[in-house]
Structure formats: structure tokens, C-alpha cells
Amino acid sequence: MAILALRVVARATLMSMVVAVAAAQLQVHFYKDSCPQAELVVKSIMQQRFNADPSLPAGLLRLQFHDCFVRGCDASVLIDSSDNNVAEKDAPPNLTLRGFEVIDVIKAELEKECKGIVSCADILALATRDGVALTGGSAYALPTGRRDGLVSNISDVNIPGPSFSVAAATSAFQTINLTLEDLVTLLGAHAMGFCHCGFFVDRLYNFIGSGQADPDIDPQFLGVLRQKCPRPDNSVPFNLSTDPIIVMTPSSSTPFKLDPSFYKGVLQEQAVLQLDQELAFTDLTRRIAADYISRPNMFRRKFAKAMLKLTNVGVLTGQQGEIRANCRRFNQPNH
Incomplete structure (x- = not known):
């Protein structure tokens, strides 16, 4: 060991x-x-x-x-x-x-x-x-x-996927030199945008094969999610193009703003993804979430700092790699 x-x-x-x-x-x-x-x-x-x-x-x-x-x-x-x-x-x-x-x-x-x-x-x-x-x-x-x-x-x-535990996600982040605090901070981006139901529908109807909903979802919020994401018909092949989508923070009045609304949802057991919701159940991650709610400017500063760390991961510089003429294709014809 x-x-x-x-x-x-x-x-x-x-x-x-x-x-x-x-x-x-x-x-x-x-x-x-x-x-x-x-x-x-x-x-x-x-x-x-x-x-x-x-x-x-x-x-x-x-x-x-x-x-x-x-x-x-x-x-x-x-x-x-x-x-x-x-x-x-x-x-x-x-x-x-x-x-x-x-x-x-x-x-x-x-x-x-x-x-x-x-x-x-x-x-x-x-x-x-x-x-x-x-x-x-x-x-x-x-x-x-x-x-x-x-x-x-x-x-x-x-x-790292939406059903990862906090421990598993932290371990994955550590492989690229990011910390637990970076993980919690970058997950704050889930205050914005959309999510396909297929990423979390098991939490609503068959959590970990139980045939029941995830007990950590607020019951009222569960009803909201089930309205947006019906029980999947297993007799029909999954089709991403027809899979419903919902905003990541359904209860927020600012679904396209980078603000601490995500953390409010987490602490109210109203997070869409399993990984997000788990942040409420460890002492450290819960404290970070509470700090970001009470100090939104600190969250914004920490988010910028975490993004700078993320965008430095494994970069190529100098004569390494290339400058593509088309972002979708390598310049060299042998690739």
C-alpha cells in the first residue's frame, strides 16, 4: 500500500x-x-x-x-x-x-x-x-x-460521467492535476445550459437497479423531472436526437447565468445529475457549496482560477503539434 x-x-x-x-x-x-x-x-x-x-x-x-x-x-x-x-x-x-x-x-x-x-x-x-x-x-x-x-x-x-461518485470524479481530476475544490468549482458551470434526460433518467425510475427513484431527490423536484423526462420505453431503441432535454437548473430564474444557483439546488436536493447531488453529502464539498452561495464574487474568482488551471493541462507549445488550417482536420495528409 x-x-x-x-x-x-x-x-x-x-x-x-x-x-x-x-x-x-x-x-x-x-x-x-x-x-x-x-x-x-x-x-x-x-x-x-x-x-x-x-x-x-x-x-x-x-x-x-x-x-x-x-x-x-x-x-x-x-x-x-x-x-x-x-x-x-x-x-x-x-x-x-x-x-x-x-x-x-x-x-x-x-x-x-x-x-x-x-x-x-x-x-x-x-x-x-x-x-x-x-x-x-x-x-x-x-x-x-x-x-x-x-x-x-x-x-x-x-x-468522468454524471453517475460518478465524488471520490471517483476527484480521482479522475487528480490525474490532470486538478483538485477536489477545482471539481466542485467547475461543476458550478452546471448552473447553465441543457442536459439530455438520458444522462440521468435512471435516477428518476430505476436508481442503481432498484426500480425506485433516487431517495436523495427532493420529492417535489422529482415530480418536475418526471414530467420533463417520461419513463423510457425499453422496447424502443434509444435515440439521442429525440431524447428530451431540460435546463440544468430547472428551478432557477437565471438558467443561462454563471452564478451560485447551481449550489443552491444541490443543497436543496434539487440537482439534476447524481454526481452534482453527491456534493451535498460530504462535509467539505457541502461547505464549499455554502461558501459560494454566500460569497458569489468568490465563486466567480475561483471559477476563473480553475478554468486557467484546466486550460493549461497538457498544452503543446513551441514547435510541438501544428497550427491547423481547418479545426476539423489535421494538416498532414497521412492522418
């Missing part, structure tokens, strides 16, 4: 060193000389798209997370599958990702502005950052200089 613990510590220490070295090579305003308008282009397009769809920032936050959790923040999740490779975006956890189109629009505009300069990995990180600010979160200075990865494979995808 002691040897195992030493190995875990060694891996965590190595990851910390790798992240620190990579992060040191990123710079705020990295494109100030090579593409001075880069961040303004991203911000302008994000403002336009947000005006048309206020749920877009939530989609980009999830897209950023799913990218960084697999091979680091290298835009590998943006790659389309080809005849000889099934890419990350076709893995089951990624089938409901969205926001790809706005990344394409930004990339096309930046290619006109300064061809071959701005990476897709930076575009995703900048668009996500601007989305956070548009939804009421803290704007943060984002170091840039990321390069795009050369690998995207469905077999690499192993994302």
Missing part, C-alpha cells in the same frame, strides 16, 4: 512539473505582434453568437472540458472522423457536445486576418473564456500560445 501511495504521489508530482513547464511557455497576448486583432475577433463573434443563443457558453465550457481531459488542451476533440480513424468526437460521452460551428466561424475569420497563425486550441480556450464573461463570470487574462495536437482517437476518451 505504501509503495502504491508513493507511485501515485510520483505521478502527481510529474504531472505538476509538466503542467508548470508548459504553462510557462504560454503568454498573455501571445498574438499581439503576429495577429493583433485575434482576441478582438473572437470576442466580437462570441458576442454575436451569444445574442442569438445564450446557451452557447455552456456548450463551449463542456467542449473545452472534454478536450482538455483527453490528451490535454490540444483541440483534438474538434477533429472529424475519417475513413481510417474514428476520432474523439464520436465517442459516446462526446455525442452531445456542441459549439463546433462557432469555432469553425472564428477560425475562418482568423485565417482571413492572419493565415496560419492562431491555433484551434487557443480559439477554443478564448471563445470559452469570453463565454464565461458574457454569462456573468469573471473575465480572466488567458495565456495563449497553444498548438494543435496530431492525434484524435476514440479509444483515448475516458471522461
Whole structure:
């Protein structure tokens, strides 16, 4: 057991060193000389798209997370599958990702502005950052200089799921040098956007195979969820395109704002996802949630800090990787 613990510590220490070295090579305003308008282009397009769809920032936050959790923040999740490779975006956890189109629009505009300069990995990180600010979160200075990865494979995808326990999710986060506090903080993004019923319907009708609802759901809230998400018909194959969706915070008056409303729902046993609800049942996570409710500005600052840590995970810099001409395809013809 002691040897195992030493190995875990060694891996965590190595990851910390790798992240620190990579992060040191990123710079705020990295494109100030090579593409001075880069961040303004991203911000302008994000403002336009947000005006048309206020749920877009939530989609980009999830897209950023799913990218960084697999091979680091290298835009590998943006790659389309080809005849000889099934890419990350076709893995089951990624089938409901969205926001790809706005990344394409930004990339096309930046290619006109300064061809071959701005990476897709930076575009995703900048668009996500601007989305956070548009939804009421803290704007943060984002170091840039990321390069795009050369690998995207469905077999690499192993994302913490909505039915994970807090302990299992924390363990997964530790593999990318994020902490329990980072986990609780980043889950605050669930104050925004939508969720497919298929991600949590078992909690409503057959929790852990019991044939009953999850006893930790507030009974009144259970009724609301069941109205939105009917009992699945097991005789009919599951179809994602027809699966109902609900807002992540049904009882909130601000479903597209990054605010502490998510944590209020957690403490009232009105969280949609099992992992989210479990935050109410450990002393530390419950205390963090209560702190964020009483100190919303602290939540916004901590969220920005956690996002900076997330977007530094496994970045490629210098001569590593490439700058894609199209975010959906590798430049090299042999991929």
C-alpha cells in the first residue's frame, strides 16, 4: 500500500512539473505582434453568437472540458472522423457536445486576418473564456500560445460521467492535476445550459437497479423531472436526437447565468445529475457549496482560477503539434 501511495504521489508530482513547464511557455497576448486583432475577433463573434443563443457558453465550457481531459488542451476533440480513424468526437460521452460551428466561424475569420497563425486550441480556450464573461463570470487574462495536437482517437476518451461518485470524479481530476475544490468549482458551470434526460433518467425510475427513484431527490423536484423526462420505453431503441432535454437548473430564474444557483439546488436536493447531488453529502464539498452561495464574487474568482488551471493541462507549445488550417482536420495528409 505504501509503495502504491508513493507511485501515485510520483505521478502527481510529474504531472505538476509538466503542467508548470508548459504553462510557462504560454503568454498573455501571445498574438499581439503576429495577429493583433485575434482576441478582438473572437470576442466580437462570441458576442454575436451569444445574442442569438445564450446557451452557447455552456456548450463551449463542456467542449473545452472534454478536450482538455483527453490528451490535454490540444483541440483534438474538434477533429472529424475519417475513413481510417474514428476520432474523439464520436465517442459516446462526446455525442452531445456542441459549439463546433462557432469555432469553425472564428477560425475562418482568423485565417482571413492572419493565415496560419492562431491555433484551434487557443480559439477554443478564448471563445470559452469570453463565454464565461458574457454569462456573468469573471473575465480572466488567458495565456495563449497553444498548438494543435496530431492525434484524435476514440479509444483515448475516458471522461468522468454524471453517475460518478465524488471520490471517483476527484480521482479522475487528480490525474490532470486538478483538485477536489477545482471539481466542485467547475461543476458550478452546471448552473447553465441543457442536459439530455438520458444522462440521468435512471435516477428518476430505476436508481442503481432498484426500480425506485433516487431517495436523495427532493420529492417535489422529482415530480418536475418526471414530467420533463417520461419513463423510457425499453422496447424502443434509444435515440439521442429525440431524447428530451431540460435546463440544468430547472428551478432557477437565471438558467443561462454563471452564478451560485447551481449550489443552491444541490443543497436543496434539487440537482439534476447524481454526481452534482453527491456534493451535498460530504462535509467539505457541502461547505464549499455554502461558501459560494454566500460569497458569489468568490465563486466567480475561483471559477476563473480553475478554468486557467484546466486550460493549461497538457498544452503543446513551441514547435510541438501544428497550427491547423481547418479545426476539423489535421494538416498532414497521412492522418
